[in-house]
Amino acid sequence: MTELSTTDSQHLWRLARKPSKGWPTDGDFNWTEEPIPDPGANQLCSRTIYLSMDPYQWVRRRTGTEQPGDICHGRTVSQVVKSNHSDYDEGDYLFNTNGWSEFGLTGDGIDHFNYMLPRKLDATAAPLSTAIGVLGMLGLTAYAGSIVQCDPQPGETFVVSAASGGVGQIAGQLARIRGCRVVGIAGVDEKCQYVVNELGFDACVSHLSETLGDDLKCACPDGIDVYFENVGGKVFDAVAPLLNTKSRVSVCGMISQYGLADPHISRQLWNETGQPHFDRNDVTIHDLFVGNFVKDYQTKFLAEASAWYRDGELKYREDFWDGLEKAPKALNAMLTGHNFGKMIVRV
Numbered sequence: 001m002t003e004l005s006t007t008d009s010q011h012l013w014r015l016a017r018k019p020s021k022g023w024p025t026d027g028d029f030n031w032t033e034e035p036i037p038d039p040g041a042n043q044l045c046s047r048t049i050y051l052s053m054d055p056y057q058w059v060r061r062r063t064g065t066e067q068p069g070d071i072c073h074g075r076t077v078s079q080v081v082k083s084n085h086s087d088y089d090e091g092d093y094l095f096n097t098n099g100w101s102e103f104g105l106t107g108d109g110i111d112h113f114n115y116m117l118p119r120k121l122d123a124t125a126a127p128l129s130t131a132i133g134v135l136g137m138l139g140l141t142a143y144a145g146s147i148v149q150c151d152p153q154p155g156e157t158f159v160v161s162a163a164s165g166g167v168g169q170i171a172g173q174l175a176r177i178r179g180c181r182v183v184g185i186a187g188v189d190e191k192c193q194y195v196v197n198e199l200g201f202d203a204c205v206s207h208l209s210e211t212l213g214d215d216l217k218c219a220c221p222d223g224i225d226v227y228f229e230n231v232g233g234k235v236f237d238a239v240a241p242l243l244n245t246k247s248r249v250s251v252c253g254m255i256s257q258y259g260l261a262d263p264h265i266s267r268q269l270w271n272e273t274g275q276p277h278f279d280r281n282d283v284t285i286h287d288l289f290v291g292n293f294v295k296d297y298q299t300k301f302l303a304e305a306s307a308w309y310r311d312g313e314l315k316y317r318e319d320f321w322d323g324l325e326k327a328p329k330a331l332n333a334m335l336t337g338h339n340f341g342k343m344i345v346r347v
């Protein structure tokens with residue numbers, strides 16, 4: 001491992017301004033060169049290897065949770081380069097929250113804005129990048145929404161939007177493992193073919209089709225029993241009429257809304273007071289926030305998902321972009337459907 005001195009510098013991204021409506025542009029961020037931080041007592045400094053690109057990062061910036069001047073937040077996989085922390089040695093790999101920076105501090109007094117605490121990773125057990133994906137927050141999100149909230153039963157029809165994306169690909173496969181008929185909704189043909197041919201979904205329809213509603217009806221002849229919502233907007237409009245009595249919806253996200261003028265993401269199913277205004281009392285709507293499931297479900301999920309992943313039962317596609325300098329463009333690409341699989345920047 002390279003010896004570090006405190007005179008060494010690193011690159012990182014800071015938020016330049018509070019973004020207005022729309023999608024990320026280079027002008028929203030400042031690329032700076034700064035000293036590598038020196039760890040204090042009970043802290044460590046680690047070099048970022050993988051940086052997770054997640055839709056919520058944009059929401060944080062647009063709603064002001066992240067302020068101009070802040071280092072852009074992001075979950076990471078990294079390697080310890082200097083440790084004053086008794087739990088970690090130099091060379092250890094860990095899941096942590098270095099943000100959009102080449103190096104970062106972890107440990108006492110560091111605010112990680114992360115309900116998923118730093119943990120050591122075993123590089124021989126699974127590829128390191130899975131810790132920010134299928135065996136991390138994304139996988140737990142898919143598990144919480146599909147299995148815990150909606151409890152899909154064998155033979156039921158399970159529909160998931162953004163079906164080839166980070167969360168969607170996992171949610172659909174978990175339902176397939178449960179014995180459901182799984183129908184994906186995705187963008188381009190290549191993504192639709194992937195979820196059917198590689199992930200074993202029963203069908204997939206494109207939201208780019210002008211006949212989305214009819215296509216979905218054909219793919220779901222018995223209606224929809226469970227819907228895992230990642231997108232909102234016109235995709236939900238196509239799903240809603242097909243929801244069966246006693247169906248369940250997990251509202252995981254509404255990515256189509258994240259560039260709207262009102263940054264306090266108006267979830268289409270709710271009004272300002274948090275009451276559902278999707279007017280069907282025979283359908284159960286679950287709002288999903290993965291942080292609520294970490295304490296009770298993370299250990300169980302990790303055990304089950306690691307085994308499925310190891311056995312090839314649970315497949316997982318990643319979309320790597322090389323170079324931290326590409327982070328703003330990578331975030332934009334993911335928010336506008338130009339990723340294919342879980343979006344990761346290889347730092």
Ligand SMILES: NC(=O)c1ccc[n+]([C@@H]2O[C@H](COP(=O)([O-])OP(=O)(O)OC[C@H]3O[C@@H](n4cnc5c(N)ncnc54)[C@H](OP(=O)(O)O)[C@@H]3O)[C@@H](O)[C@H]2O)c1
Pocket residue numbers: 053054055056137138141162163164165166167168185186187188191207230231235251252253254255256288289290291334335336337338339340341342343
């Ligand atoms: N509730 C929670 O705790 C929680 C935690 C993690 C993630 N999430 C949510 O999960 C969802 C998926 O996140 P992810 O990280 O896995 O991203 P992702 O699915 O890998 O990437 C986003 C995908 O959304 C689709 N999309 C974007 N704009 C769209 C539009 N206008 N209409 C239809 N599809 C559109 C695109 O796929 P196509 O090309 O196929 O359209 C794009 O590839 C997001 O809504 C996110 O906010 C929620």
